[in-house]
Amino acid sequence: xxxxNVISEIKKDFIYNLLLxxxxxxxxxxxxxxxxxxxRDVIRKAEGSALVKMGSSxxxxxxxxxxxxxxxxxxxxxxxxxNAELVPLASPxxxxxxxxEVGIELARVVDRGVxxxxxxxLEKLCIVPGKQVWIIFIDVxxxxxxxxxxxxxxxxxxxxxxxTKVPAARFGLGEDYVLPIRDIPIATTAIEFNDVLxxxxxxxxxxxxxxxxxxxxxxxxxxxxxxxxxxGMLKPEQIYRIIDIACEKAREIREKFLEA
Amino acid sequence: xxxxVVVPGDLLSExxxxxxxxxxxxxxxxxxxxxGLANFRDKINVIPxxxxxxxxxxxxxxxxxxxITFSNWIVxxxxxxxxxxxxxxxxxxxxxxxxxKYLRIGSSIMxxxxxxxxxxxxxxxxxxxxLGQIKAGQVIExxxxxxxxxxxxxxxxxxxxxxxxxxxxxxxxxxxxxxxxGTEDMDLALKTITLIEKEAHTNGLTDRIVGFLKKEKGxxx
Amino acid sequence: xxxxxxxxxKDGLRLDGRRADQLRxxxxxxxxxxxxxxxxxxxxxxxxxIAAVYGPRxxxxxxxxxATRAIVRYRYNMASFSVEDRKRPGPDRRxxxxxxxxxxxxxxxxxxxxxxxSVIDVFIxxxxxxxxxxxxxxxxxxxxxxxxxxxxxxxxxxxAAGKVADTIILDPMKEEDNFGQADLxxxxxxxxxxxxxxxxxxxxxxxxxxxxxxxMKGAKDxxxxxxxxxxxxxxxxxxxxxxxxxxxxx
Numbered sequence: 001x002x003x004x005n006v007i008s009e010i011k012k013d014f015i016y017n018l019l020l021x022x023x024x025x026x027x028x029x030x031x032x033x034x035x036x037x038x039x040r041d042v043i044r045k046a047e048g049s050a051l052v053k054m055g056s057s058x059x060x061x062x063x064x065x066x067x068x069x070x071x072x073x074x075x076x077x078x079x080x081x082x083n084a085e086l087v088p089l090a091s092p093x094x095x096x097x098x099x100x101e102v103g104i105e106l107a108r109v110v111d112r113g114v115x116x117x118x119x120x121x122l123e124k125l126c127i128v129p130g131k132q133v134w135i136i137f138i139d140v141x142x143x144x145x146x147x148x149x150x151x152x153x154x155x156x157x158x159x160x161x162x163x164t165k166v167p168a169a170r171f172g173l174g175e176d177y178v179l180p181i182r183d184i185p186i187a188t189t190a191i192e193f194n195d196v197l198x199x200x201x202x203x204x205x206x207x208x209x210x211x212x213x214x215x216x217x218x219x220x221x222x223x224x225x226x227x228x229x230x231x232g233m234l235k236p237e238q239i240y241r242i243i244d245i246a247c248e249k250a251r252e253i254r255e256k257f258l259e260a
Numbered sequence: 261x262x263x264x265v266v267v268p269g270d271l272l273s274e275x276x277x278x279x280x281x282x283x284x285x286x287x288x289x290x291x292x293x294x295x296g297l298a299n300f301r302d303k304i305n306v307i308p309x310x311x312x313x314x315x316x317x318x319x320x321x322x323x324x325x326x327x328i329t330f331s332n333w334i335v336x337x338x339x340x341x342x343x344x345x346x347x348x349x350x351x352x353x354x355x356x357x358x359x360x361k362y363l364r365i366g367s368s369i370m371x372x373x374x375x376x377x378x379x380x381x382x383x384x385x386x387x388x389x390x391l392g393q394i395k396a397g398q399v400i401e402x403x404x405x406x407x408x409x410x411x412x413x414x415x416x417x418x419x420x421x422x423x424x425x426x427x428x429x430x431x432x433x434x435x436x437x438x439x440x441x442g443t444e445d446m447d448l449a450l451k452t453i454t455l456i457e458k459e460a461h462t463n464g465l466t467d468r469i470v471g472f473l474k475k476e477k478g479x480x481x
Numbered sequence: 482x483x484x485x486x487x488x489x490x491k492d493g494l495r496l497d498g499r500r501a502d503q504l505r506x507x508x509x510x511x512x513x514x515x516x517x518x519x520x521x522x523x524x525x526x527x528x529x530x531i532a533a534v535y536g537p538r539x540x541x542x543x544x545x546x547x548a549t550r551a552i553v554r555y556r557y558n559m560a561s562f563s564v565e566d567r568k569r570p571g572p573d574r575r576x577x578x579x580x581x582x583x584x585x586x587x588x589x590x591x592x593x594x595x596x597x598x599s600v601i602d603v604f605i606x607x608x609x610x611x612x613x614x615x616x617x618x619x620x621x622x623x624x625x626x627x628x629x630x631x632x633x634x635x636x637x638x639x640x641a642a643g644k645v646a647d648t649i650i651l652d653p654m655k656e657e658d659n660f661g662q663a664d665l666x667x668x669x670x671x672x673x674x675x676x677x678x679x680x681x682x683x684x685x686x687x688x689x690x691x692x693x694x695x696x697m698k699g700a701k702d703x704x705x706x707x708x709x710x711x712x713x714x715x716x717x718x719x720x721x722x723x724x725x726x727x728x729x730x731x
Contacts, residue, residue, distance in 0.1 A: 008324055008336065008338070008401070009324050009366050009368065010322075010324060010368060010399045010400075010401055010436060011401060013398070013399070014398065014399070014400060014401075017398065042529075043529070043562055043563070043608060043609050044527065044609065045527075045562065045563065045564060045565055045609050045610070046562040046609075049562065056515040058514070060560070060608060062560060062561065062562025062563075063562070064561065064562050064567035066566070066567065083561065083570060085560070085561075085570055087558060087604065087606055088535075088556065088602070088604050089514070089517065089531065089532075089533040089604035089605075089606050090514075090516060090533075091516050092516065092535055092538070096556055096572075098570075098571060137561065137562075137567050139560065139561040139562050139567075139570070141560045141561075141562075141606065141608070143514065143531065143606070144514045144515055144516055144517075145516060146515050146516060203516075265711075265712050265715050265716065267627055267636060267707075267708050267711045267712065268590070268627055268632070268633035268634065268635055268636055269590075269633070269634060269635025269636055269670065269671060282632070284634065286634075291634070291635075293592060293632040293633065293634070294627075294630060294632055294633075295627035295628060295630065295711055296630070297715075308630040309630065309715060310518065310519060310628060310629055310630035311629070311630025311631075312518070312536075312537055312538070312630070314595075314596075340536070340537045340538050340539055340596065340599045341598075341599075378549075378597070379548050379549070379597050379598060380596070380597045380598055380599075
């Protein structure tokens with residue numbers, strides 16, 4: 001949710017009136033996603049990359065890898081570090097500076113999807129046990145916030161990982177090889193407004209909604225992450241309804257774009 | 261050729277006296293200040309393809325009250341500059357502590373720009389029968405650059421629209437438009453305005469809008 | 482690897498097959514972002530840079546505003562994945578210096594007096610870096626400013642010259658920049674007024690002049706590409722009525 005996206009009273013009323021008639025501003029149905037496109041390998045210098053467009057939202061995710069020290073409590077496991085830059089170029093409400101709570105939340109939810117689905121086998125990223133492992137940096141760079149950048153970022157992360165080549169040669173660790181990925185977690189987000197649930201919210205829809213729920217599901221249809229965001233409330237029935245649609249949407253997106 | 265796409269710095273003419281809006285004069289030549297369409301008439305004007313709404317005196321605008329001070333309502337007019345509605349420009353005489361009773365934060369008003377000073381202090385007025393608080397109907401926001409097309413040459417497009425949809429329509433130069441009429445009529449008006457905004461730059465728009473309105477009204481009955 | 486290991490020229494051609502006075506391929510797309518008021522995506526060789534303009538808009542914090550004109554802000558930023566070794570996010574001293582001189586390259590032509598008490602924000606994101614990101618940024622910024630409808634006396638175009646193997650070259654690529662003998666970026670108006678000039682390395686006064694002249698010619702060629710991209714975007718524009726002086730209301 002864009003934290004300081006101020007929407008004029010005029011636009012708010014306009015959207016609200018449409019909602020009462022069962023319509024969305026762009027004519028979509030309530031569970032319909034905008035047009036999605038994914039371009040992989042767009043940044044040569046990165047080990048993996050993907051540019052995701054969801055409607056007019058645009059998110060670029062780059063994956064960089066380098067050898068480094070493991071965390072002391074997991075001496076034989078590789079490390080994943082996920083960061084999101086909500087750069088001021090992408091929205092009039094993004095300010096320059098280190099990530100604020102919105103950016104941090106976005107990065108951590110994207111990370112959750114990758115980590116909890118075990119898409120990357122961290123033990124396979126061990127180079128010298130206890131001393132050297134592969135560090136994977138997933139860097140989300142928002143280019144155009146037209147709503148639901150979380151789903152776009154999450155999709156970008158897994159798409160970038162799927163196209164990542166481990167740069168072993170550069171560090172004298174053998175030949176480059178494709179990073180093995182074991183699952184394809186997909187995040188799907190719905191907002192709730194006046195008891196109406198809307199998936200893939202546009203930027204104006206986000207600005208009027210109190211509550212947002214993101215569900216991250218795996219290729220098996222299990223849930224590996226979820227996040228309720230915003231200062232509103234959800235009833236359990238609403239949550240289960242969202243989960244049903246979310247998993248179905250995730251399956252559609254996974255099949256259409258990311259299965260080989 | 262009387263229209264041409266130009267970029268900032270393009271030389272438009274060697275006759276300095278033909279310099280119009282969106283141009284400047286240097287060494288006797290007229291140059292474009294903007295990326296837009298240059299219109300070559302007696303005066304050469306360049307109409308930008310984008311840009312913020314900058315209020316000018318006499319503009320009708322629709323604003324939303326965003327703050328109230330001792331003697332002014334501060335009004336958002338969809339511009340880098342806020343409008344100031346002084347208590348004396350309210351149609352009836354009221355006291356300072358009554359201001360929020362009449363127009364509170366969030367109230368929408370149909371207003372006019374009375375004056376703009378060199379520091380871009382924008383003064384609004386409600387002292388006119390046709391202006392006032394919006395209490396019913398709907399307001400739509402379009403890009404302010406499309407407003408001339410919505411109004412049309414000599415007001416032709418907007419007059420036709422008002423008649424065909426049977427609605428009151430107040431067009432703000434800042435891209436905000438108020439519509440009031442029956443529910444179905446307002447719907448049609450909104451749909452039509454959205455279509456005009458989308459296709460503002462194309463040829464033969466007036467005929468297409470007339471056709472669209474005919475079709476929609478025919479489908480209704 | 483140091484400069485003595487690289488042979489910069491082979492049969493009169495550079496490492497990437499260019500002649501000494503040749504630009505790398507350039508691609509310019511106008512209006513690529515929906516939220517920004519104006520935007521431009523540019524590729525110059527391996528550089529991938531995107532520029533966005535917001536403004537004129539209200540200045541926050543208010544004390545920064547100027548009563549008689551708009552202030553211009555320019556923020557150059559590199560994405561973490563834009564370079565070979567992942568870069569920590571956030572501004573460093575280099576990006577702050579680049580931001581300042583780039584802003585000063587564009588300010589001279591922007592008619593800030595048209596918009597008192599406001600700010601024109603220019604944001605540059607380097608998505609992939611390959612020597613010459615600052616010139617790519619300025620080129621994209623100028624197009625984005627035009628796309629946003631900001632009034633300017635003229636466009637600004639930017640290009641760099643360098644010296645490798647005692648030869649003045651145009652638009653250095655990464656190895657030429659890292660291991661060459663000099664780097665000289667400029668920015669200018671199409672009529673040749675210089676708004677940015679930086680240099681590091683070792684040049685005689687004659688070489689300096691030749692480098693400037695070569696960079697200026699490169700900038701002029703880039704201007705044609707900027708202009709072409711802007712005109713092409715609206716080449717189908719036809720009927721656009723002029724603003725009426727009649728205000729219609731009911």
